[in-house]
Amino acid sequence: MIGWHMNVVTRKALALVRSCHPIPCLAVSLFVGLFAVGSGIPIMRGMEIASAVLLQQISVGLSNDWLDQKRDLLAGRTDKPSFGGLVTPAELRFGSLTAAILAEAAAFALGFSAGMLMVLMLAIGWAYNLGMKSNWSSAIPYALGFGTLPVFAGLAAETPFWPPVWLVSVAALLGVSAHFANALPDMMDDKLTGVNALPHILGQRVSAVVIAVTAMLATVLVVTLSKALEPLVAVIGLVATALLVGFASGLSLKTNPPRVVFYLLVAASLVNVVLLVLGSGR
Numbered sequence: 001m002i003g004w005h006m007n008v009v010t011r012k013a014l015a016l017v018r019s020c021h022p023i024p025c026l027a028v029s030l031f032v033g034l035f036a037v038g039s040g041i042p043i044m045r046g047m048e049i050a051s052a053v054l055l056q057q058i059s060v061g062l063s064n065d066w067l068d069q070k071r072d073l074l075a076g077r078t079d080k081p082s083f084g085g086l087v088t089p090a091e092l093r094f095g096s097l098t099a100a101i102l103a104e105a106a107a108f109a110l111g112f113s114a115g116m117l118m119v120l121m122l123a124i125g126w127a128y129n130l131g132m133k134s135n136w137s138s139a140i141p142y143a144l145g146f147g148t149l150p151v152f153a154g155l156a157a158e159t160p161f162w163p164p165v166w167l168v169s170v171a172a173l174l175g176v177s178a179h180f181a182n183a184l185p186d187m188m189d190d191k192l193t194g195v196n197a198l199p200h201i202l203g204q205r206v207s208a209v210v211i212a213v214t215a216m217l218a219t220v221l222v223v224t225l226s227k228a229l230e231p232l233v234a235v236i237g238l239v240a241t242a243l244l245v246g247f248a249s250g251l252s253l254k255t256n257p258p259r260v261v262f263y264l265l266v267a268a269s270l271v272n273v274v275l276l277v278l279g280s281g282r
Helices: 002-019 022-038 043-067 069-075 089-109 112-130 136-155 165-192 198-202 204-225 231-252 260-278
Strands: none
Touching: 002 043, 002 089, 022 043, 022 136, 022 260, 043 089, 043 112, 043 136, 089 112, 112 136, 136 165, 136 198, 165 198, 165 204, 165 231, 165 260, 198 204, 204 231, 204 260, 231 260
16 A cells, blocks of 8 residues: 555656656756856856756746646647646646745845846746747747846856846847747647647748757857857857757658757757857856
């Protein structure tokens, strides 16, 4: 009996982890942590910054599955834990709100400005889940959400600073690229449930172009404006991004674009973050 109970608890815990969208959550928090350290912030402080962002991402991820539960059932999204009843909407709601409170606590521990910006970051993520994901404005939360990440890291530093505008632009461009890549695999299911986001409006071919242009423009900004990036490293980074983005854009044109398109863009974003760290001159 005890073993059965433990098995149920384990399955539910794993279902909650899956509902967080763990790979994007970890990727975003890793990017923020790397940027923080590359900006001269001590490693421990960088880990605290990354942890606060991770909690924010968990809150947004859980709220997505909570608010989309009925849509996921209609679309037959068997990949979602809530579809099979492994986790209930009430549990997702509780987890999301708890993570939001913890994210705020972690952010305010890093400073008042960081705490107030975390309020905005949570609002942006929740605004997307509450309705902006279903219309032409769907890319705005991604651009704003990613764009605030380097600002949050700067304000959360022991000696707060503002990152340059071009770096915020890089983060915003990567966010838009990630949004289009993330939307493509679910395009048909989304239409069945009334979701008509910007990628759906523009169509598959234009979305593939947007993915390529935004991701490559972000890399061009990094390699041309980073302060101390070695030319050879810049060329390698540019080529690596071009290969990843080119492959992702090509797969985006398939009748049923695979989920790997999004992960290729995550890899391209990681290349950009590494270039930023190497080009920081610190």
